[in-house]
Amino acid sequence: MCGRYAASRGAEDLAGIFEIEKWEPEETLEPDYNVAPTKEVHVVLDRPLKDAEDKRPVRQLRKLKWGLVPSWAKSPEGAARMINARAETVHEKPSYRRAFAVRRCIVPADGYYEWVTGTQERELEVEGKRKRPRKQPYFVTPADGSVFAMAGLYEFWRDRTLPDDHPLAWWATCSVITTEAERTPLAVAPAEGPHALADIHPRMPLLLTPDRWDAWLDPARTDVDDLRALLAPPPAGLMRAYPVSTAVSNVRNNGPELLKELPAPEEGTLF
DSSP states (O other): OOSOEEEOOOHHHHHHHHTOSEEOGGGOOOOEEEEOTTSEEEEEEEEOOTTOSOOSOEEEEEEEEESOOOTTOSOSTTGGGOSEEETTTTTTOTTTHHHHHHOEEEEEESEEEEEEEOHHHHHHHHHTSOSSOOEEEEEEEETTOOOEEEEEEEEEEEOTTSOTTOTTSEEEEEEEEEEEOOOSBOSBOOSSSOSBHHHHOSEEEOBOOGGGHHHHHOTTOOOHHHHHHTTSOOOSSOEEEEEOOGGGGSTTOOSGGGGOOOSSOOTTOOO
16 A cells, blocks of 8 residues: 655656646645645646646646545545555546546655564564554665656545635545555565565555656546556566654654664564
8 A cells, every 4th residue: 555655856856857847836845754645745747727728738746635535525524545546446446437537647756654563563463462563664665766656546526615716615636556566576675674565565556667657647548448558567676675763653753864774673673
C-alpha cells in the first residue's frame, strides 16, 4: 500500500522534470517529509486550461487533496479510506473506473514509508503477548535518486451545500495506484533487514518510468485494455530501502531528518 510518503522537490524542480507548461504560484507546496492521507499534494496532469479557447491538453502541476472522492459521492467522508486504488481492479471499481479512463495523474515523491514488524515482535504478537507490536519504518526510494513517479487518479466533487461561487464548492482529490510488491532483490538492501520489497509489505505504489509518463497522462487514451498495459510493474532492481527513525510514525513530525538512514533497525525491531 501507500499510506505515507515524502515529497521534498519544489515546484520549479518538478516543472523541469515533468516538462510542466502551467503551474500557479498559489498552488505550490512546501517540502513535506511526512505526507499523510487528506493532505494537499502536488500532482502532474494533462488537461485543457479552464476557460481557454484552445482545448488541447496542457501539462500542469496542480495541488490536490490525497484521498479520492468520486464525483457521485453524497459526501467526502470516505476520502481518507480511498488513498489507494489497486492496479488489478482499478478499471472496474465504481469509485475509480471513470477516473482511470480519463483522469490519470502522476503523484511525485522522493519515496514512500512502510512499516515492518520485526521477527521477535511478530512472535510475541502470535503468542498474544503484545497486542500492539513495535514496528520499524523503512524508506523506499529509487536507487539512482530520481523522482518516484507514482501512478495516480484524480476526480472532482461538487459540494452541493455551497453556492457556485464559493471557493470550496469544488473538491479536487486524488488516489495512488498500488501493485504487488517486487519479490526480486532490491538494488540496495540494508545489511540487517528486508532484501526485497515484498519482505516489507505485499503492496507498493506503482512506479511509472519516464517512458510511460506521456501515455499515462494523455486523456485521449481511453481504451481500457490499452491503459491496463501501462499498469505493468516497472523493471526490477530500481529501488533501495533502508530503516529510518520511528519518529516518522507520528504525523506531527516533519523534516529532512526523517529520511536519515539508520545504520540498523532500532532496538526491539530487528527484522
